[in-house]
Amino acid sequence: MSVNFKTLKSFVTAVDARSLSAAAQQLRVAQPALSQHIASLEKHFDQKLLVRSNAGVRPTPAGDQLYRHAQLILSHLDQLENDLASRSRGANTVSGPVSVGLATYSTASALSMPLLKAVRDQYPGINLFINDNFGLVLSEMVMTGRMDMAIIYAGAPMKGVTLEPLLSEELFLIAPAGMSLPGSGEGTIPLRALADIDLLLPSRMHLLRRLIDEAFASAGITPNIRAEIESSETLRQAIEARVGATILPAALAGLGSPGAALTVRKIVEPVIRTTISLCIPNHVPMSEQAKVVLGLLRAQIAQLFAAGLDTGIGAPAKESSSTN
Incomplete structure (x- = not known):
């Protein structure tokens, strides 16, 4: 036995499970x-692929490389099986799994419910999976074929994927209702006025956090960061509980408990702006069901523009930004 779909599936499952015994149970x-x-894979490639320890298994550098390629190969096989199954059920039947990623905190996250409803109503045979996560995580999943498409914070080119800028999004101070804030500008607040405010921010892994840190550094200010929170729901609850304020897109203020109004002010001097982009693979053929969902997603984005964009949202910025 050398390299085949079964051995590749075994290897990928072992890496994902981080345990040979757990992987064996999953694969039955x-x-x-x-x-x-x-062992047959390691013999074929003449490389050690997994490091075994009492804590389980982890891939070697060669194993990491094989893992990425194996994911693509297995995703192609899954897509082929789904396409052939759909054809056998009839040319007009579109069905199968489709995965869509939406970057945490982005305005695009508001598209999840309309997309779910549109897929349910128009293509009941499609099994839609929505992942709300970091842009780096989502773009990696798109690149390796584990996700069909994603909307992420990104403007600069990325290897392995195609980026289509969709929106330009500004960041706002989002604070508890009635919180005493410095500055006299109605609806705005200069960045320097935030030096003494307790802030709740995403971790440094996130593009938005990097943009915020760069803005404070350029202004010569050390922010008072009380906590790092990745969950938008937990962050919103913490603000409502008056633990602190955050710097994020205004869309966050529209989430959470009804009647729990928050104070929202546009940050100026400088304005902090980023780009939201559609991320699709540039080397993996898209399944028929994924093409259908992509069409629905594009239609929803067009409706977003037609209905009038929310506060701080505009056409894609010309300047590029890195990925979160």
């Missing part, structure tokens, strides 16, 4: 058989 095979699959 004996652990010695799974170990034989891994």
Whole structure:
């Protein structure tokens, strides 16, 4: 036995599970058989692919490279099986799984419910999976074929994916209702006025956090960061509980408890702006069901522009930004 779909599936499952015994249970095979699959791959490539320890298994650098390629190969096989199954059910039937990623905190996250409803009503055979996560996580999943498309914070070119700028989004101070804030500008607040405010921000892994840190550094200010929170729901609840304020897109203020109004002020001097882009693979053919969902997603974005954009949202910015 050398390289085939079964051995690649065994290897990917072992890496995902971080345990040979757990992977064997998922695959419903004996652990010695799974170990034989891994050994055959290591013999074929003449590379050690997994490091085994009491804590489980983890891929070596060569294993990481094989893992990325194996994911693409297996995703192509899954797509082929779905396409052929759809054809056997009839040319007019569109069905199968489709995965869509939406970057945490973005205005685009508001598209999730309309997209779910549109897919349910128009294409009940499609099984839609929506992932709200970091842009770096989502773009990596798109690049490796584990996700069909994503809307992320990104403007600069990225290897392995195609980016289509959709929106320009500004960041706002979002604070508890009635919080005493410095500055006299109605609806705006200069960045320098935030030096003494307790802030709740995303972690440094996030593009928005990097943009915020760069803005404070350029102004010569050290922000008072009380906590780092990645969950938009937890962050909103913390603001409502008056733990602190945040700097994020204004869309966050529209989430959460009804009647729990928040104070929203546009940050100026400088304005902090980023780009939201559609991310699709540039080397993996898109399935028929994914093309259908992409069409629905584009239609919703067009409706967003036609209905009038929310505060701080505009056409894509000309300047590029890195990915979160």
